Structure formats: structure tokens, C-alpha cells
Amino acid sequence: MGPLPRTVELFYDVLSPYSWLGFEILCRYKNVWNIQLQLRPSLIAGIMKDSGSLTAMRFLTAVNMEHPEMLEKASRELWMRVWSRDEDITDPQSILAAAEKAGMSTQQARGLLEKTSAPQVKNKLKETTEAACKYGAFGLPVTVAHVDGQTHMLFGSDRMELLAHLLGEKWMGPVPPGVGAKL
Amino acid sequence: MGPLPRTVELFYDVLSPYSWLGFEILCRYKNVWNIQLQLRPSLIAGIMKDSGSLTAMRFLTAVNMEHPEMLEKASRELWMRVWSRDEDITDPQSILAAAEKAGMSTQQARGLLEKTSAPQVKNKLKETTEAACKYGAFGLPVTVAHVDGQTHMLFGSDRMELLAHLLGEKWMGPVPPGVGAKL
8 A cells, every 4th residue: 555645736717727737737647646636626816816916016007107218127127026036026115126126216216106005006007907908808918919900919928929920020039139138 | 211110018917927928028029020019017916806717616616516526527628618719618608518518417517507606606616715815826726735744835837846846756747658648
């Protein structure tokens, strides 16, 4: 008799394509690894409800309204925190740290952070989110190409070749020649 | 003078790692393709709020409560619809069609569909979703391994090698030898 099976729970929603990948792999491995696989259907909407990016996205909204030239850098520094260095992005101090790394002065960053509680900023973030929903978004990222008076909505980050086709341009992989990509 | 730049909007939330991939690629290509890139910070929680899987996930919850042996097949058939064949999963007829493909009789499928409005089923889905949140979930899939009295939470479908390590097992890629994987 082998060792007792270990329990592995898989929480998933059929709306999540990566949940499907995890599901198929675990279904294949459950006997190979002798695990007791507990399938746990859950609601992604409930999980994302308080997912913690509200202040960060309000901050970026304020950046976009007041200093749009800083939006790219400020967004990247927040991603660097949460998805590269596994650091917090919910605390105001975390957002200020990202803003300063993006090249803002402490004073400028604090001013924008204060604006996250202004109705104009809150409403602007709501409007942008609603605009995405109107285009048919059911997740992010969503890219909307406006070509020849037509609108094309693309979900995810793996349809860039299709975007290139819609634009009549050439897809040359994630790092096009001549672009110095550090990431 | 070349053609006028076409507008491309990118809706994103820094909580979404695939948004980051799309963002970096579009930032690199904006000059190469001569597009006017509009960065549109939005709130993923707001986009997922009414994302449409509520009835499907209540249905799977009812399947799990009444016929747990059918849960794997019924889940797979819903994924086949939404992520393989680009078909609807919000309409009751769509859910019935998936259930019948999974091997249920019409009568059985209809009975389970009726149960999606029962408080026990609604509450069970809420409980499971809350359980995932308590483990620290901020998206799906979430895998929770219970090993030697300890709990390990893994986010996403690309940490299977880490899961194997935690279990003291070997990771042999997405299709382990000897498993007949059709997908």
C-alpha cells in the first residue's frame, strides 16, 4: 500500500481560460501523483470583487488626467512591484514608491494620490471601465483597434498577430527589431 | 507624410499580468506601426462583476452537490463551449446542451438547472468562493495543496512544477506519459 493521497483543491470558473489549463493538467496527474483532487467551482466575479487594485487604478486615472505623459512609466512601475518583485500595491506608501520610481517628485505623487478620493477621478475610472464593458470586455487586457471607421475588440495579450493584420502591419514578435526592450 | 495614425485603445488593470504583456508589446510597437496608443486604466473588478458565468457556476455547484461524479465532464463541456468553440454559456439552453454532451439525460440536466435558484446551491457557491478568498485568491485558477498539515496556495496554471515539488512528485509536462489526453 502506497502513502495516503494528499488533498489538492482546484478553485476555478469556466470563464477563466487558464483555469481550464490547470484543470486538465490536474485531472491527468491525479492518478500519476496519487492526489485526492477536489474540484471547487467558484465565481471569479466574487474573487475579483475586492481584489485590491482600486486605489492603484484610481491613482493611474489621476495620472492620466493630470500628467498623461507619466502614465506609461507609472503603470510599469506598479506592474514591476506586483508582478516582478511580488510587492504590495494596495498601500498608499507602495503607490508613492512606484510613482517616485517612475520619476515623479514626492510632492507631485502625493498630490495625485490625494486626487484618488476626488469624484472626478472616481467617475473617470468608472467611465473607462464601463467603456471597456460596452466594447464587450469580460476580462483584461482588452485592445480596441479603430480602423477605417470600424471597431475591433481583441481580448488578451496573445492576439497581436491578428491586431497587426487588422492594422495592415507586420507582426515581428514581442520585441520588434530596433526597439530596445529592457523587460 | 505617411498615413494618419490609427487609434488603438488598451484597457488594463495592473492586477492583470497579461495586461502587462499586452502593454509592453503595444508600447514597443506604437511607433513601428504608427498607431496612436491610448492607455485606458480600468478596474478589472468592475469588468468581471457581471461577467456572465453566474448560472454556469451555480449549475456546476449543483452538479457537485448531487452528482459529483459528473463534475469533471460537465465543467469540461462548458469550457469546450466558451473557450474552444466560442459558444454561449449564459443561456439555460447552452448549459443544458453542455450537460447533455457531458452524458446527462435531459431530465437530469433540467433538474440540476432548476436547482441553480435554490438557496443551498447559491450559498454553496458563495462559500466556495469565500474559501478561495480566505486562501488569498485574487484571481483564478487557484490550487491549494494540503501537505503534511500545511497549506500551500498557488495562483495560475503555470506553477505545476512547484506543485510537484511540494508533493514530492515529478513534473513531466502537461501530458504525463501513459495518459491519453485528447485535448
